[in-house]
């Protein structure tokens with residue numbers, strides 16, 4: 001739709017504007033714009049500027065280290081990497097998902113629900129709520145969680161406590177809130193004790209109530225400014241994610257389903273071990289993040305979105321009652337059609353948070369969760385593929401090992417990478433529809449970041465590196481001369497310096 | 500407001516886990532906000548480090564931008580703290596130090612499974628990668644280190660409250676861990 005803005009012709013005659021970094025996201029990215037003399041935007045790109053090289057340096061390590069090593073890709077969703085790697089190495093010891101001991105499977109699911117709940121709460125309350133509560137172009141000194149805690153103490157504190165609860169679920173199972181150990185090849189390394197289970201049960205009713213409140217909150221915010229929320233950064237796309245065989249929303253294990261932008265199912269219950277027959281990744285010179293696409297639709301048309309919006313769009317129902325009711329309301333809002341609104345990611349995310357809270361409750365009340373039979377074994381294999389629905393979308397881990405159990409090849413497609421093209425399209429949509437031809441100001445630039453933030457990008461996953469840089473804007477003409485410079489000061493003041 | 504302690508944080512080549520762990524102080528965040536004002540941090544939109552009392556650095560140094568950011572922090576922060584394994588010794592990203600950089604790039608962009616249009620990203624917009632990942636103390640002077648991957652929320656809390664109350668920070672044995 002906005003692909004024509006990816007690469008401008010006659011670049012030497014254009015001015016360059018950079019937003020660096022994109023703030024309140026995890027990891028490091030920057031946006032560059034090229035403008036003509038009338039401030040019409042001719043090129044807009046989201047660049048991922050760092051690189052860590054995990055796929056190479058885990059070669060030569062024994063496979064059993066993988067769940068512990070690769071989770072250090074990301075301190076926000078470490079459990080997702082931990083579990084995707086665990087699912088892959090289950091296969092290396094000859095254990096298919098259906099052969100995992102029931103209690104190990106349920107413990108992993110509980111761990112994962114804790115993870116998705118805390119990650120969604122973190123993104124919604126700690127990172128995005130200032131935009132949603134104060135407005136996209138609000139003063140810079142209000143745009144952080146502390147200001148939310150000051151002005152909306154109840155909402156802010158609920159966010160803090162929802163996240164805390166998710167982290168406590170993780171700690172009870174894996175020993176630490178961040179980068180613990182739990183999953184091992186063929187199962188889990190420790191049972192949940194009755195005391196740990198009871199501790200988590202104490203607060204769960206309150207957590208469900210707060211999660212329900214969060215859905216109501218985002219719905220209210222969305223509907224109070226409907227045209228804007230429906231159109232801002234909105235693009236039509238295909239959607240990909242795991243679902244259960246019966247079409248239910250699934251976060252831990254299922255088959256791949258994709259819908260095209262009209263809502264028609266174009267693949268369903270595809271075995272994710274065959275992912276390489278369906279998805280390839282294109283490299284472009286200007287970013288370290290690759291561009292995945294569906295082979296059947298080709299490089300240009302095959303890009304798709306993943307994450308909460310994709311999952312809620314793709315599934316036929318959710319198997320917990322409150323989240324299902326919330327999903328129905330969400331779908332009714334769009335007349336049952338696919339929801340393409342980018343800001344609706346937030347709404348879908350909170351529906352999933354509610355689903356996680358409900359699911360944690362069911363699992364804690366399931367006697368299997370205290371089971372002691374936690375490990376299965378089978379025949380050694382040389383290749384393992386694990387796919388999971390991480391908070392930000394489908395996450396692929398693929399490993400090969402040699403006869404000494406040493407990793408010889410690795411391929412990771414992290415969730416945010418699948419949204420690469422979509423984030424770029426959303427940036428270009430905002431650039432074309434909201435910024436083009438206008439004089440650039442800091443609040444206008446926050447709009448670009450709001451668009452990116454909706455995807456909850458984990459750029460630290462996607463690049464396997466992170467870092468942040470100051471936000472300053474420079475317009476440089478064709479000869480490289482500085483023509484305009486904006487600096488965002490601490491108190492929110494924008495100063496224009498002459499070039 | 501003026502008397503509050505100014506705190507800046509940043510993440511270089513880390514995983515954001517140290518920041519996440521900092522947020523794990525949970526409700527204490529509110530107490531902290533009473534005495535501390537956040538300056539530049541991934542949690543705020545302040546992008547230039549102002550004169551600060553305390554700077555927390557997560558992650559090692561892997562590219563030219565990291566060096567720039569780190570120097571900016573050293574210049575503006577009275578007390579600069581290396582937070583977590585990555586900042587202290589390069590951590591997991593430092594695994595790449597035994598492998599030539601071209602090989603790391605080649606694995607991801609040339610020889611990877613399902614890679615189309617193989618090429619090494621090379622645009623001038625991309626900062627220069629360093630040949631190795633460096634601990635931050637090799638680039639600037641560091642005042643304190645908080646070990647752990649990540650340090651627990653209690654480590655952050657004990658360290659910051661000691662500093663804020665004017666005590667020499669010290670961690671009891673049970674809070675010191677390296678995993």
Ligand code: SF4
Pocket residue numbers: 072075179512513514515516517557558582583584585586590591647648649650
């Ligand atoms: S020390 Fe550990 S938690 Fe902190 S950034 Fe490095 S890998 Fe992440």
